Amino acid sequence: MSLSYAEWASAVREGSLLGLACEECGHTNGVPTGACPHCGNRDLQQVSLPTEGTVHTETTIQVPPDGFDEGGYQVAVVEVGDARVMGRIADESASVAIGDAVALSGVITEDDDHPAPVFEPV
Amino acid sequence: MTRAAVVGAGMTSFGVHDTPLQELFGEAAFGALDDAGVTTDDLDALYFGNAMSGQAENETHLGPRVASHIGAAGLAVQRFEDACATSANAFKNAVQAVDAGVHEIVLVGGVERCTPETGRDTAAMTRIFASASHRQYEQPTGLTFPSVFALLTKRHMHEHGTTEEDLASVAVKNHANGRLNPRAHFGKETTVEEVLDGPVVADPFRLMDCCPFSDGASAVVVVSDDLADSFDAPVDVTGIGHATDVVPIADKTALTATQAARDAAEEAYGQAGIEADDADFAEVHDCFTGAEILASEAIGFAPDGEGGRYAADGRTALDGDRPINPSGGLKAKGHPIGATGTAQIVELTEQIRGTVGERQVDDAETGVAHNLGGDSATTVVSVLEGRA
Numbered sequence A: 001m002s003l004s005y006a007e008w009a010s011a012v013r014e015g016s017l018l019g020l021a022c023e024e025c026g027h028t029n030g031v032p033t034g035a036c037p038h039c040g041n042r043d044l045q046q047v048s049l050p051t052e053g054t055v056h057t058e059t060t061i062q063v064p065p066d067g068f069d070e071g072g073y074q075v076a077v078v079e080v081g082d083a084r085v086m087g088r089i090a091d092e093s094a095s096v097a098i099g100d101a102v103a104l105s106g107v108i109t110e111d112d113d114h115p116a117p118v119f120e121p122v
Numbered sequence B: 001m002t003r004a005a006v007v008g009a010g011m012t013s014f015g016v017h018d019t020p021l022q023e024l025f026g027e028a029a030f031g032a033l034d035d036a037g038v039t040t041d042d043l044d045a046l047y048f049g050n051a052m053s054g055q056a057e058n059e060t061h062l063g064p065r066v067a068s069h070i071g072a073a074g075l076a077v078q079r080f081e082d083a084c085a086t087s088a089n090a091f092k093n094a095v096q097a098v099d100a101g102v103h104e105i106v107l108v109g110g111v112e113r114c115t116p117e118t119g120r121d122t123a124a125m126t127r128i129f130a131s132a133s134h135r136q137y138e139q140p141t142g143l144t145f146p147s148v149f150a151l152l153t154k155r156h157m158h159e160h161g162t163t164e165e166d167l168a169s170v171a172v173k174n175h176a177n178g179r180l181n182p183r184a185h186f187g188k189e190t191t192v193e194e195v196l197d198g199p200v201v202a203d204p205f206r207l208m209d210c211c212p213f214s215d216g217a218s219a220v221v222v223v224s225d226d227l228a229d230s231f232d233a234p235v236d237v238t239g240i241g242h243a244t245d246v247v248p249i250a251d252k253t254a255l256t257a258t259q260a261a262r263d264a265a266e267e268a269y270g271q272a273g274i275e276a277d278d279a280d281f282a283e284v285h286d287c288f289t290g291a292e293i294l295a296s297e298a299i300g301f302a303p304d305g306e307g308g309r310y311a312a313d314g315r316t317a318l319d320g321d322r323p324i325n326p327s328g329g330l331k332a333k334g335h336p337i338g339a340t341g342t343a344q345i346v347e348l349t350e351q352i353r354g355t356v357g358e359r360q361v362d363d364a365e366t367g368v369a370h371n372l373g374g375d376s377a378t379t380v381v382s383v384l385e386g387r388a
């Protein structure tokens, strides 16, 4: 079963995360892909990823690119079930560290309306 | 086994240049041709790298423009774009073409301008650089390139206990080497305290953990094994490996592995018939201090998890047992994106020839170049050796 960017993006806007599970090698991709990047399997299963997870790594960006008004925001790679996804930590939350528990709390669309998931500490 | 040989090397100083791209490239190209003692009439092809001048300067289709500027219009020119690994990929393709007998003599090089001379300020250039991260799954978070390597480095600190002082020691070492390199962007030494005192760009990286925006060009002349003996100081290309890794970052197997570098190094060392320990020095892609630590482990110069300690203990210094970045690296020499890969080949060539003066590595006979692009998802590793 395939998963398009459009489907993934509308799920993120509605507060859920979709991924693709590979039964050949056990990898779960956190975002759409045409085939498993690790083994090439095209027969991937669309899965609903948990909305609670653990911070795998993080950084706080002080020098933003054009299109983002101010620095001081935190970006994290979050382990959600068997997958990982990149998202923002909510600006109003305390910053998080590797190993902290977080939950999906919203979406940002600051970059030309491209959605990114937002997490907050739990 | 010798696949091809470098017989000429040239580069501009790296820094701020109020000079059009073709003039910058011309300086490096003429330097390489003159060093080899060949003319443009002798060339069979140009392998050319430029990563982002389309975005930064509204300049594309640069191949025939730079060829015309150096008096080589008519030549087949292929242009490469692989973010920061742009000209290493050009070099790989040139070596393969010469090795396969498609060409006998080729020019390989790259050029880029990244400083405000392009008319782009820090925020604009930061966004252009970020175009090498995933448009749909990374850029919308506000990701920048310092933060890409911050994410990888934070994980390394978590898993292996690498410290901010370890990171700073990479900057201190590379600035000390860069001070001995007249073509380096920065000519000033620094200290761990000074690095740790700098403003944070993306934690754990402070300003001095980051390479600068630079302008510059580099070029080398590559010839077949058979032709090489008719040149003065040929340096053999005995191995060149090239691999990619999963994009985006979140879907990689292990964030600290920089797997493409491991795969490329294995391929390059296999062709050269060497182990990492046989190499006398390396030029690695230290776009950020943490990137050098990951690279030093991926190419086998330090055991996994110990790259930070190797730097802090001076083992990767010019007089250490595993010298890394004698040129000053991207950190001090500078990083004009599309020129960086062949600039590493220039440094390897000149180190192996023994002509770099104060920053000479003792008994530099075998050198390794590690040039990565994006989040390290492209990496090219080259092995160069002196001709016996």
Ligand SMILES: [Zn+2]
Residues within 6 Å of the ligand: A022, A023, A024, A025, A026, A027, A036, A037, A038, A039, A040, A041
């Ligand atoms: Zn798979």
